[in-house]
Amino acid sequence: MAISSRSYPNLYKDSVSLMTVSARVTSIPGIEAASVVMASATNVDNLAQAGLGAFEIRPNDLIVAVSGSDQACDEALAVADTLLSASPPDSGEQQSAIPTTSIQMAVAADPALNLALISVPGDYAAAEAMKALRLGLDVMVFSDNVTADAELALKDYAQAHDLMVMGPDCGTAIINGIPLGFANVVRRGPIGVVGASGTGTQEVTVRIHQNGSGVSHALGTGGHDLAEAIGGISMLHGLAALDADPATSVIVLVSKPPSPAVAAKVLAAAQDSAKPVVVNFLGADPASITRDGVYGAASLAQAADMAVELAGGGQPTATEIAISAEMSRILGDLADAMAPGQRYVRGIFSGGTFCYEAQLIHRAHGITAQSNTPVAGNSALADLRTSQGHTILDMGDDEFTRGKPHPMIDPSQKDARIRAEIADPATAVVLFDVVLGYGSADDPTAELVSIIETSSAAARAEGRTVAFVGYVCGTDLDPQDRTKAVAALQSAGVLVASSNAEAALWSATLATARGGDR
Template sequence: MATGFIVRKNQYYDSVFLMGVNNRLSQIQGVQQTAVLMASEKNKELLVNFGLHGEEIESAQPNDLIVTVIAETPQIVETVLANLDQALISQEASAPASHLHSLEEGLVEKPFANLAAFSIPGEYVYREAMKALEANLNVFIFSSNVPLEEELKLKQFASEHKLLVMGPDCGTSILGGVGIGFANVVRNGTIGVIGPSGTGLQEFTSQVHNAGYGISHAFGTGSHDLSDEIGGVTTLMALDALETDEQTEVIAIVAKPPGQKTLHHLVARLKNCTRPVVACFLGTPPEDVNTNSGILWARMIDDAVLSAIQVSGKRESTPGIQLTETEHGLARQTRAKWSSEQCYLRGLLAGGTFCHQSQQILLEAGIEVYSNAPLKPQYKLTHPDHSYKHTLIDMGDDAYTLGKPHPMIDGTMRKQRILAESYDPSVAILLLDFILGYNASMDPVGELLDAIVEAKQRMQQHAGDLAVVASICGTQEDPQELDLQAKLLQEAGVILFHSNAKASLFCCELLKPAKEV
């Protein structure tokens, strides 16, 4: 294996453009991995973690371009680096041209705009987002790697001026029926929802739509908003907005566990909300919340959906999420096809919230699960590329998106990992998620289908049957067409569920006899 890199001084490109360049270079035969990125401190740190370092990389500035290559031979590395200029030219030729180059130019063209969306390197977010706030614009920040102190300053300024900062690291919002970032096509309705996570909001809003109900607004707040450092500034402002919104009849909050101080402050505010409130803080211990507060507490996203539509539709309560007798029978049939060696689960998930929720469900069932994003520190993987026993991988983690598209956009990294896991004869279950909607891959199932079929065939040759269990998040109105994507999976022998929680519960059922292995 050979490695190499090049640093281009003062050659700035945005991250979306560089993903296209990276994709072109990675297609060269013999290439194992490429990374094409700007020399931000975060990116340089990630390169060091991958074993790529040198004085030239360490001294590179944020406006410098870094291209790294891991390939089979030094000659291939040289070929890739020599092709950089051609890849840049080709990408420029294929990229849509924009006649707008600044916020000021945008406001001239759209003087009545009230929202600015940012997807730029994290080190520039504060400066540019503050310009937007000073221009009386609400802000949606898709960008990540923004220092917490800068996020707090932006949100405090916004709060003082009655503006919203959704983000940083905000994947999804739906405002008045208009999706921003990764969003699904859902009908308008009476249920409002707030959440820091993109996939958590997508799961909630899609399930509400598929149950026949609708969304008034879905406010993404950014992954750090409920930390004690930020204190839920945007969450509280979004709550105020939904509480006074005439269309909204019930408010849901779907999030990973908040910081302790923020949780208690938020619960106090929720108790006084004039609208019914459903709260789902995934994995938060019951003793950390007051279950007699009048708030409807939900353990999983599916439970939050059920509670919200029961309140909105004035329906009687229904049992929480559980497997049917048919599904229990399917689990028994599936286990019967395994060899004596097969006993482990491997989950390769595009959604960070799905990785979190699946771990929660497995741990609550008494199944120890390791991860690159573990719920408990003792279950941290030594290396994200090396699975151990039961393993769930957040494929959207920085380690996998370094200079590459998120797995919701491009399934290449997951495809490679699916095939790698199929060489382990102890693997019994492969857990996947497929997320539809705007800005996601137009054929998420098609990208992985060949790898799924090949993995199942390889396992059958050397062990027993590989149980591929998947969840799909989306609606029939999404560009990818929910029914079509589901049909492709089922025809390939995938055991399919329309929620991550249900798929995870099914995995628990499959693993029951093997829990002590």
């Protein structure tokens, strides 16, 4: 196996652009591994750990490193060179003779600017974000690997100057109808969302759209905002901003479990809001959240449903997700058709919040799973290369994406894992998500459908029936078209649920029928 690389001095590309180029390079037949990154200290260390070579730390330089056959490496570097040297699309406007090379220059050229999106290596993201804040801009920090001390410093400054920091590691936002990062195309409407989880925010916004309502704004906070060290500064700011926004009549708050002290602070602020607030703290008892003007939701889907009811002038009903008689029959037939050794759920997710919610629902049904991001009561998977027992994985977590594109951009690594799970004689259920929208792969189901069809046929030849349960997070307005994606999966025999929680419930029901943990 050959290892090849190329450096591009003083060439900067943002994180999403780098992941997109990496996905194209990785897809070349014969490439075993590929990484397209800025030469920051962290990235250089990651390249060395991945066995892709030793490089000097030169933060302004871009590195492409690949491994595979000689021919594939040559082709990959040529493709990367073409993509990285391509000129941006012509906007039709005359370009300034002096290029904009700093946030300060951009603000000087257009004083009306009020938001900066920071997407640079994490080692440098805090410094760039602080520059933007000092220029009076709200900030969305797409970058991750920012220290807790740096995050707190940014948010303390923002709080003192009535600004908002979305992030670090904020992957999703919709501001005035404009999607930022990984986001879906949803109609505008009266419901505002503040989310400490990217895919959690995506499910809430798409379900609001599917239920006929719309979204005023979706503000991200980053996943660490509700930790005790940060104190929920961004969620509290977002809540206050939506409370003052005349276009917003209902507010939804979404997060994985906050620290108890921060949860109390956020809920007190929600109760003081002039508008009804729906809260989904994943795993929390809705009764512990509910109070005057505040409505606890048991799932992401339920939070969206309750918000739509409130926006329509009604009172929300906390209807639990139930399995229809027809689906109960289908699940029973699948369980009966399986071979004796098929017992386990294998959940393969690109969305971290979806993975978390799926674990919680399986736990509630007595199914204990291993994971790379285990919830309370579950255990860490010792070897990420091989599933053991019930296994529910977040393939978008750092262990799987270090030096590789996120599975929402390039699902090939996730698809390969699904192929491996189908081949395991102990697998009863393959549970997965497909996330559509801006930033996601152009056709995230194409290779997956082929894998399911060929691998399930091989399993049947061995006397096994594998159940496939999926959830498609998206709308029919997304570039990939949710209706098309759902139809493609259903044609391959996948049971496609209307929400992540419903998919997890179907999976847990099948696992219970196969004996659960016994």
